[in-house]
Amino acid sequence: MTTATERSVPKPVFTDAEAGAKEFPDSTARRFNYYTPQKRKQTHYEDVTVEVQPDPRHYLSQGWLYGFSDGRGGYPLEWTTLKAWGSDRPVPKRGPGSGGKGYDWPAHGWHEFRDPNEEWELTLYRYNSNVVRQVNQNIEAARRSKAFDQWNPNWVRFVERNVGAWMHVDHGLGLYLFANANRRAPTNMHNNAISVNSMHLIRAAQDLALYNLTLSEEIDGFDGKAHVETWDSDPAWQGVRQTAEALTAVDDWCEAVFAANVVFEPLVGELFRSHLVQHAAPRNGDFVTPTVVGAGEYDYAERDLRYTKAMFELLTNDREFADHNKAIMQRWLSDWVSQAIKAARTLQPLWSQPDAKPPRFEDGLDRAKSRFSGILSDLGLDTPKELAQ
Amino acid sequence: MSRQSVARAHQKIQELSWEPLYHEPVSQYGTDYTFQKAQKKDPLKQVLRSYFPMQEEKDHRVYGASDGAIRGNMFRQVQERWLEWQKLFLSIIPLPEISAARAMPLLFRTVPNPELHNGQAIQMIDEVRHSTIQQNLKRLYMNNYIDPAGFNNSLRNFQNDYCGTIGRQFAEGFITGDAITAASIYLTIVAETAFTNTLFVAMPAEAAANGDYLLPTVFHSVQSDESRHISNGYATLLMALADEGNHQLLERDLRYAWWNNHRVVDAAIGTFIEYGTKDRRKDRESYAEMWRRWIYDDYYRSYLVPLEKYGLVIPHDLIEESWNQIWNKGYVHEVAQFFSTGWLANYWRIDPMTDKDFEWFEYKYPGWYDRYGKWWENYNRLSTPNGHHPIVAEDVDYQYPHRCWTCMVPCLVREDMVIDEVDGQVRTYCHEACRWTDVTAFRPTYQGRQTPNMGQLIGAREWETLYHGWNWADVVTDMGYVRDDGKTLVAQPHLNLDPKKMWTLDHLRRMPPLQSPNVLLNEMTPEEREAFHANYVRGGPGGRPAPADA
Ligand SMILES: [Fe+2]
Ligand SMILES: [Fe+2]
Numbered sequence: 001m002t003t004a005t006e007r008s009v010p011k012p013v014f015t016d017a018e019a020g021a022k023e024f025p026d027s028t029a030r031r032f033n034y035y036t037p038q039k040r041k042q043t044h045y046e047d048v049t050v051e052v053q054p055d056p057r058h059y060l061s062q063g064w065l066y067g068f069s070d071g072r073g074g075y076p077l078e079w080t081t082l083k084a085w086g087s088d089r090p091v092p093k094r095g096p097g098s099g100g101k102g103y104d105w106p107a108h109g110w111h112e113f114r115d116p117n118e119e120w121e122l123t124l125y126r127y128n129s130n131v132v133r134q135v136n137q138n139i140e141a142a143r144r145s146k147a148f149d150q151w152n153p154n155w156v157r158f159v160e161r162n163v164g165a166w167m168h169v170d171h172g173l174g175l176y177l178f179a180n181a182n183r184r185a186p187t188n189m190h191n192n193a194i195s196v197n198s199m200h201l202i203r204a205a206q207d208l209a210l211y212n213l214t215l216s217e218e219i220d221g222f223d224g225k226a227h228v229e230t231w232d233s234d235p236a237w238q239g240v241r242q243t244a245e246a247l248t249a250v251d252d253w254c255e256a257v258f259a260a261n262v263v264f265e266p267l268v269g270e271l272f273r274s275h276l277v278q279h280a281a282p283r284n285g286d287f288v289t290p291t292v293v294g295a296g297e298y299d300y301a302e303r304d305l306r307y308t309k310a311m312f313e314l315l316t317n318d319r320e321f322a323d324h325n326k327a328i329m330q331r332w333l334s335d336w337v338s339q340a341i342k343a344a345r346t347l348q349p350l351w352s353q354p355d356a357k358p359p360r361f362e363d364g365l366d367r368a369k370s371r372f373s374g375i376l377s378d379l380g381l382d383t384p385k386e387l388a389q
Numbered sequence: 390m391s392r393q394s395v396a397r398a399h400q401k402i403q404e405l406s407w408e409p410l411y412h413e414p415v416s417q418y419g420t421d422y423t424f425q426k427a428q429k430k431d432p433l434k435q436v437l438r439s440y441f442p443m444q445e446e447k448d449h450r451v452y453g454a455s456d457g458a459i460r461g462n463m464f465r466q467v468q469e470r471w472l473e474w475q476k477l478f479l480s481i482i483p484l485p486e487i488s489a490a491r492a493m494p495l496l497f498r499t500v501p502n503p504e505l506h507n508g509q510a511i512q513m514i515d516e517v518r519h520s521t522i523q524q525n526l527k528r529l530y531m532n533n534y535i536d537p538a539g540f541n542n543s544l545r546n547f548q549n550d551y552c553g554t555i556g557r558q559f560a561e562g563f564i565t566g567d568a569i570t571a572a573s574i575y576l577t578i579v580a581e582t583a584f585t586n587t588l589f590v591a592m593p594a595e596a597a598a599n600g601d602y603l604l605p606t607v608f609h610s611v612q613s614d615e616s617r618h619i620s621n622g623y624a625t626l627l628m629a630l631a632d633e634g635n636h637q638l639l640e641r642d643l644r645y646a647w648w649n650n651h652r653v654v655d656a657a658i659g660t661f662i663e664y665g666t667k668d669r670r671k672d673r674e675s676y677a678e679m680w681r682r683w684i685y686d687d688y689y690r691s692y693l694v695p696l697e698k699y700g701l702v703i704p705h706d707l708i709e710e711s712w713n714q715i716w717n718k719g720y721v722h723e724v725a726q727f728f729s730t731g732w733l734a735n736y737w738r739i740d741p742m743t744d745k746d747f748e749w750f751e752y753k754y755p756g757w758y759d760r761y762g763k764w765w766e767n768y769n770r771l772s773t774p775n776g777h778h779p780i781v782a783e784d785v786d787y788q789y790p791h792r793c794w795t796c797m798v799p800c801l802v803r804e805d806m807v808i809d810e811v812d813g814q815v816r817t818y819c820h821e822a823c824r825w826t827d828v829t830a831f832r833p834t835y836q837g838r839q840t841p842n843m844g845q846l847i848g849a850r851e852w853e854t855l856y857h858g859w860n861w862a863d864v865v866t867d868m869g870y871v872r873d874d875g876k877t878l879v880a881q882p883h884l885n886l887d888p889k890k891m892w893t894l895d896h897l898r899r900m901p902p903l904q905s906p907n908v909l910l911n912e913m914t915p916e917e918r919e920a921f922h923a924n925y926v927r928g929g930p931g932g933r934p935a936p937a938d939a
Contacts (some may be wrong), residue, residue, distance in 0.1 A: 010598035010668045017472065017535045018464040024886045025872035026538035026879070030531055034545035048524035051544040052483045054557075059548035061855060061868075063848035065797075066561035069419070069833065071845050073565055094849045096908055097857045099867045100549045121518040122448060122525075129445040132438045171405040176414040179510045180494040183564065184417075188487060192517055195490060199514050202507075203437045206402050210438060213401040228404060241410065248414040 034059070035105060038114045045118035050111075053188035056091050057107035061100030063091070075186045077110070080254035081328055084109030085320035109318055110186045115193040115307045124196050127303075128203055131295050135207050139214055142288040148218050150285035154355045156222055159215065162350055163277060163289055164227025165237050167208035169244050169269075170296065174201030176248035177256050184253035193307045194257065200304060204296035211292045239346030240268060243339045254315075258329065259336040261308040262379070265300050266372040267340040268347075273297045275364030276350060283356035309378060316380045329381055338386040344368070345389075399434045406503035418568040419842035420499040422635045424628055432620040433508035440511060444518065447610050451522065454606040455529060463603065464533050469740070469884045471599035472530065474665035476539035476737035478592075478657070479527040480547035481556030483520040485580075486611075488560035489618075490516035492576055495568035500625055508621045515614040526607045536886065538872050538879045539736040546736040546879075549868050551852035552728070554797045558653050562646075566831075566844020569629065570642045577622025579646040582692060584654045585615050586683040591662060591676070598668035630699045637836065640702035645830045647704050648822040651711040652796035655680070659721030660728060664742070669749035677715050677754070685712060707822055714802065719930055722754070722761050723801035726932060729768055729882065730787060733779045733861060733897065734852075736870045738881040741769040760930040772883040773890045779861075780882065782900045787932040791906045791925070792851045793819035795826045803929035808910075808922050815911050815918065857905035862897040 019030070031042060035050045053075065054060040064073025077087050086108030094100065106112060117123070142148065151159075178198030182191045216224030230237055247264060250256040273293050281289045315325040344365060351361040358364070373383045493509040493516075531540035539546065547553040563576040589612035593605035629635045659676045674682075685708070693703050714720040729739050742750075742765045750757040767785040771777055781789065790799035791806065794816035800806040807818045811828055818824040829835065831846050849855060856864045865871060870879040876893040883890070913921060927935035 008670050008672045010670065010673075012466045012600060013468070013667070015466055015468060015600065017467045017469050018462060019533050019535060019537070021535050022886050024536075024888050024891070025874040025877040026536070026541070027886075028537075029541050029873050030537045031541060032528070032531070032543065033541050034543070044525075044528075047528050048521040051548075052487050052520060052524065054484070054544075054548045059545045061549040062551075062554050062850065062852060064561060064565075065554060065557055065846065065848040065850065066565045067845040067847040068565050069567075069842050069844060071847055073561065073847050094855050096854050096905065097859065098855055099859070099863075100855050101867060120521040120525075122452070122521075124514070125441055125445040125448055125518070128437070128441040132441050136438065167405060168407055172407065175506050175510055176497065179513055180415070180417075180497060182513060183491040183494045191487075191491060192521075195513055195517050198510065199437075202510055203441070205405055206437050209402050209405055210398055210436070213397065224401075225404070228407075231407065232410075242412070245409045245412040245414075248409075249412040251415050251417065 035111075038112070043118060045120055045123075046114065048120045049115075049188050049192055051188070053186075053191065055107060055111070055186070056102065057086070057089070058102045058105045061094055061102070063094065075184070077108075077186055079184045079186075080252045082254045082315050082325045083318070083321040084112070084315060085318055087321070109314065109320070110190070113187060113189045113311055113314055115189055115196075116310045117193070117196075117303050117307055119193060119196045124199065128199065131203065131299075132207070135211075135292055135295055138288060138291040139211060143214065143218055147288055148215065151219065152284060152355050154353065155281075155284040155286060156219055157226075158280070158284075158350075158353050159286070159289060160212070160223050160226040161230040161234065162353075163208065163293065164212050165230040165234070165240075166272065166293075167205045167212070167227065168231045169240060170201045170208070171205035172244050172248060173260055174198050174205060177250075177260055180248070181253040181256055190311065193311070197261075197304045197307070200296075200299040204299060207292055207295060211289075236347055236349045239343035243268065243343040246339060255332055257308060258312060258332055261300075261304055262312065262375060263333065263336040263340050263372070265305070266375060267337070267368055268343050269300060270297070270371065271344050271364055271368040272347065275367060276358055279364075280354045280356070280358035283358065284354050305375070309375070312379050326381060329379075330384065333376070333381065333384040334386050337384050338389060341386065341389045395434075395436065395439065398436045398438065399431070402436060402507070403431065403504065406506070408503075414498065416498045418495045418499060420568045420570075421840045421842045422499070422567070422569040422629055422638055423632050424500055424502075425632060426501045427628075427631075429502040429504045429624065429628070431504045431507050432624040433511060433617055435508065435511050435617065437511075447613065451606055451610050455603060458603045459529075459533060463600070464535070466600040467534065468599035468601075468667045469535065469738070470667055471596065471601060471665050472534050473536075473539070473737040473739065473884070474661045475527075475530060475604070476543070477552055477735070478661060479523060479530070479540075480543040480736075481553065481559075481657070482588075483523045483527075484547070484557065485560040485563070486516050486520035486523060488563045489576055489581075490514070490520070492563040492572040495564070495572040496625065499568040500573075500628065502628070505621065505624055508617065508624075512618050512621055515617070519611045519614070522607055522611065526603060529603070536738070539738075542736065542869060542879070545869055550736065551731075551734065551797070552657075554848075554850070554852065555653055555656060558649060558796065562649065567840070567842040569625075570638070570645075570843065573622060573625045573629070574639070574642040575646040575649075577618055578626055579643070579650050580654075581615055582619045582622060583647075583684055583688040584650050585612065586687070587654060587658045587676075587679065589615065590683070591679045592658060595662045595666050595668070598673065599666055626696070626701075627699070630696070630701060633700065636700050636702065637838065638840070640704075641830050641835055643702070644704045644707060644822070645826050648707050648711070648820075648826065649796055651707075651714070652793075652798055652819065652823065655711070655715060655720060656724040656798045659715070660725040663721055663750075664725040664729075664739075669745050671749070671752055675753040676721055680715055681712070710822070718802045718805075719754070719757075719760060720802065722750075722757065723930070723932070724798060726761060726764060726787075727790065727799055727801055730781050730789070730932070732880050732882045733781065733865065733878065733892070734868070735880040737879070738884055740884050741765065741772050741882070764931055768882065773885065774892050774896050778900050779892065779897070786934070788925075788928055788934040789906065790932065791817040791910070792853065793817065793823050794850055795819075795823035795846065797850060797852075800925075801929075801932070803932075804926050806922070806925055808918065815907075817907065817910065851905060851907045853903060853905040854907055856903045857908045859903050860898060861900045861903055862894040864903055865897060866894065
């Protein structure tokens with residue numbers, strides 16, 4: 001039984017509170033006025049990103065309110081040894097009668113970084129949803145057309161072990177390097193770009209894991225656990241593993257992002273994905289794996305490298321600290337290039353595992369190196385001698 | 390995906406976590422808690438293959454509604470009284486959201502269970518979502534609402550206004566100090582599990598009642614991610630409880646986090662909901678009624694109390710005291726009155742209360758008129774410039790309050806004000822619990838135990854002190870709350886947009902200088918201070934100075 005009672009609901013009222021209804025001071029001031037855009041016009045991305053993370057050097061008049069046990073709050077610039085112009089000026093002191101003003105915005109060069117991918121929530125969900133849809137469709141179509149039946153046994157082993165092992169690299173770096181670094185950088189633009197990078201890697205890791213799951217269901221004798229054993233104990237993979245772990249152990253957030261995206265990805269990631277898997281797969285009758293691996297390849301080449309370059313170009317061209325920054329980055333290069341080359345060379349046995357061989361390891365490595373040198377020259381950095389190893 | 394394949398997929402991604410063989414990941418945050426390494430289950434069971442499309446689908450609904458609101462001229466029926474308070478709320482909230490994202494890595498090394506890290510990474514990106522979707526909502530208001538002032542300088546205002554410091558605790562508390570205190574107890578166990586209900590459910594309901602159906606669309610979408618975050622927090626809490634050595638710290642942290650959230654969130658959201666609405670139907674719930682239901686019953690009775698059997702010491706006394714503050718001591722009314730007293734230091738306009746509002750307050754909070762009615766009549770009388778000062782500099786039986794050094798809301802319930810000399814400064818606190826937070830909780834030892842990872846309260850914590858001795862016109866100019874004619878204030882104590890009725894810097898120029906209560910207090914002799922304190926606690930309610938004869 002229901003009885004009709006009058007529901008109590010608020011009544012709509014005509015208020016005429018619409019833009020343009022009246023003229024008065026500020027009635028047409030419809031633009032966020034607390035920052036300067038990178039280009040002529042403020043972008044949607046900038047509007048939803050810039051200044052969300054405050055800075056006591058300009059507007060944050062009462063300073064950070066909560067600190068760690070050492071008394072440091074917020075996002076200390078010293079969390080990296082790189083510097084942007086203005087970094088060395090002291091934080092303005094505020095006290096009785098000081099007023100609230102700090103330095104004029106932006107106060108230092110870190111605030112000038114903008115993510116060229118203009119990532120915010122709308123773009124990141126759209127992009128990643130498209131990727132997972134595409135990957136799913138490709139795998140599903142292959143499953144329906146029995147495409148996996150074409151694979152020869154050696155290729156099945158190759159995919160279960162080696163393509164499988166890469167998921168651990170993506171997962172480890174996604175979480176412990178990139179997600180970790182989203183707490184470390186001094187602006188919202190940096191930290192948001194870094195967290196989007198993190199999700200690319202974690203998603204790519206899961207893409208590989210779920211692909212691996214489908215293969216264990218579709219291919220008789222496909223060992224869905226072989227990737228774990230490969231990652232844990234296959235000697236060919238231990239160089240990659242050591243380097244990946246070393247990357248997660250870096251304290252300086254700029255060094256971590258630099259080592260991963262400027263050094264490790266082109267010299268090891270692209271070597272493996274682009275110069276091994278993408279070339280070997282079709283020759284062995286596999287047209288599906290390249291689409292899965294290609295998604296991660298695209299994330300890096302078209303998006304993550306793009307913001308990384310923009311981030312470090314600002315620092316190598318900094319009006320005050322360009323030389324300081326380049327000297328440090330050169331040191332990082334020497335250190336990480338030698339680790340990356342060692343990891344790459346340790347992977348070499350993989351090139352002889354498939355029945356139909358990919359192009360020679362040395363050719364692949366040469367191409368990876370020349371791509372890497374190109375990135376360095378864009379950044380205004382010298383190719384380190386360790387690259388010849 | 391079918392349910393079975395979701396379960397298999399989730400099972401499969403468990404294979405992704407691995408233990409380092411060669412190098413430990415960097416350890417950048419400390420905790421005094423201890424955790425036993427044990428096989429745990431990922432409480433989230435979320436696979437990105439379904440997560441991303443799910444969120445994208447939610448986005449479609451949000452952005453579809455945004456387009457619809459503009460096409461349907463929503464702003465012709467939005468209450469300005471309500472939207473003005475959104476200038477404050479939406480200046481605050483994107484920072485707590487993004488801070489929650491930044492907080493997640495604090496847990497990676499301190500909670501040694503990789504199974505939980507997947508959920509934490511998803512929470513991280515959820516929070517990026519929340520922060521940017523809220524900035525986007527604010528941008529839409531700026532573009533389409535009649536008065537963009539206060540939205541257009543939002544993030545500068547938030548960073549130099551005293552209200553910003555109140556809101557920022559609900560952000561900085563997530564990302565600093567002891568990693569578990571911050572990212573687990575303060576953020577997930579208290580802020581998200583208890584207080585997001587008032588933020589993301591009560592607020593939207595009130596927005597809708599004021600003609601704004603966009604805020605509900607955005608915030609319900611945000612809230613739909615919250616249950617995942619609550620699961621993250623719960624899993625960590627159970628692990629912390631498993632080690633007896635943590636119980637003392639849990640007790641400390643729940644006390645601090647509960648009280649601070651109450652002070653900060655109830656101050657802000659309570660004011661928006663009670664004083665920012667035009668909906669005065671008698672059967673619409675008051676903030677106190679909502680609080681009782683969502684925080685007291687749902688959180689305290691249903692979520693916290695059952696954890697007592699695992700050894701969690703629950704701050705029953707502080708929870709009852711919070712209710713006492715809201716119900717008997719007029720906490721929300723005192724705060725709203727203070728925000729309105731200091732309207733000229735704000736960046737939004739505050740509508741005077743009308744007879745209809747008075748009636749509703751009296752009905753919901755019997756005795757309201759006796760406490761606050763006269764003052765609001767004065768507020769109304771003094772709202773347009775007519776040869777008098779803004780209300781803060783007029784004699785309306787209101788004593789400008791001291792600031793609480795801990796929660797940075799002023800000491801409004803006068804009888805509770807506590808004074809202490811700490812770290813070489815005489816400080817005032819709104820309540821003994823806030824004094825305890827500074828003097829006892831945020832220290833490197835706690836009840837004789839070493840707590841080397843506990844955070845510190847830092848910063849220039851009394852806004853007034855920065856402007857001690859300044860002329861008000863210079864204060865407002867320094868903060869940048871001036872409209873594009875170079876003299877009309879962003880803030881106004883009424884909603885009339887007729888430039889002749891609006892306050893300008895010229896009006897402020899004539900006022901006496903701003904004085905920092907804390908500076909004055911520190912200049913007193915100990916005897917003067919004692920007398921001052923004895924007098925202060927006899928003041929109120931409604932900010933009334935103590936009666937002259939004791
Ligand atoms: Fe959130
Ligand atoms: Fe307080």
